[in-house]
Amino acid sequence: GAIGAAGLGLAVGTGSGAARKTGEASAWTREHANNIELTDDLTAPVINENSDVISDDYWIWDTWPLRYRDGSIAKINGWQVVFSLTAPKNLVPGARHNEATIRYFYSRNGHDWQEGGTALDDPLGHHQWAGSAMYDRSEDQIYHFYTPTSAEPEFRQRLALAKGATLETGPHGVELVGEQEHILIGKADGELYQTLEQSRDQGIVYAFRDPWYFQHPETGEDMVVFEGNTPTEGENPDDPQSYNGNVGVARATNDELTEWELLPPNLEAIEVNQQLERPHYVFQNGKWYLFVLSHEFTFAPGLWGPDALYGFVSDSLYGDYEPLNGSGLVIANPEEASFQGYSWLAMPQGNDVLVESFENFRGLDDTSRGEIGLDEVGYLPPEEQKELFGGTLAPSLKLQLNGTETRVVNELNDGHFLPSGGSNGRGQ
């Protein structure tokens, strides 16, 4: 059944107000978001109780595969590698973010993942949040983009790159070797991208994170998209202007990828949503499919949308991004398990798309909507949180793309598959 917009009927602007700082970005508007509706085509199946645990020792959540420069999944001597945010299982799930460490896992079949070790030696920041990893074959080195984070101002969400590591493969596994150099490649400038200080009064969360590497399909330039906020005049969490999520863009200005420039955001959700998390692209049929994640609790006052994967399609980097399915909604958690999954990552697989994600708080259902939202989970007693939290990879989903329409066509019940390596994306 459809939930539709919450129908609070609050009359607010359309997001084209004076506080907009750039003319270049497309807008995800309140009008689009008002079309959000949970239909079968746009809803993930409920996850079975008995899905596998990838690690006995660590909670894992946001995950990204090692990819070649052209975006296809790397397969190195038969091995695929993924990187995940991890934290020890003795931690309360709600507290894991501030202890996040990136670890790697490897597999021959995209299903039975074995635990490697930590992915970054001596990384920047107190803890590290999401990123992306690119393997350059001719240089035999990994470019690992990540988000150094800490409570101290200096590293409060920056964009960083670790260069220098590579993989040694053998019959039984994979080892990450080599010395890494860590380079800061971006910080919020206060004009295109709101700083933490500028966001203080607005109130719920702040973002300058999640760099996702891609090679511009036409120009070959090395770029990242990331999650940011546009500076706005919002003064408190009740003010729709305080909801100012954007998709940020940055471009490397040297071949070593050690120097970068910030470009204007290419998508903004002003008065719509505070967080456009982990932005990433799928290039299909000459189109730029831009996917982001967002939470129910970061929609602006008067709007409703589920914890979901959202998507937009355009002809170019700064083209006119049209929300998929009329609203932007692509894969929602089901009503009866409205926080079961998160951090969906869409990857091309032939003409389709394969979507990986993790198991979040599974036990919370729609009856708790309004009573316990995801933002309140952190206040539940520790044992209750551990009971509800999956902390492992969720079954992958298959998605059909058809122009501006998408459809969930399959759940890969027993697997956490990635597209099979090497032959995907735009080829080598």
Ligand code: FRU
């Ligand atoms: C998405 C996310 C990312 C961030 C990480 C922090 O689930 O919020 O944006 O990098 O989780 O744990």
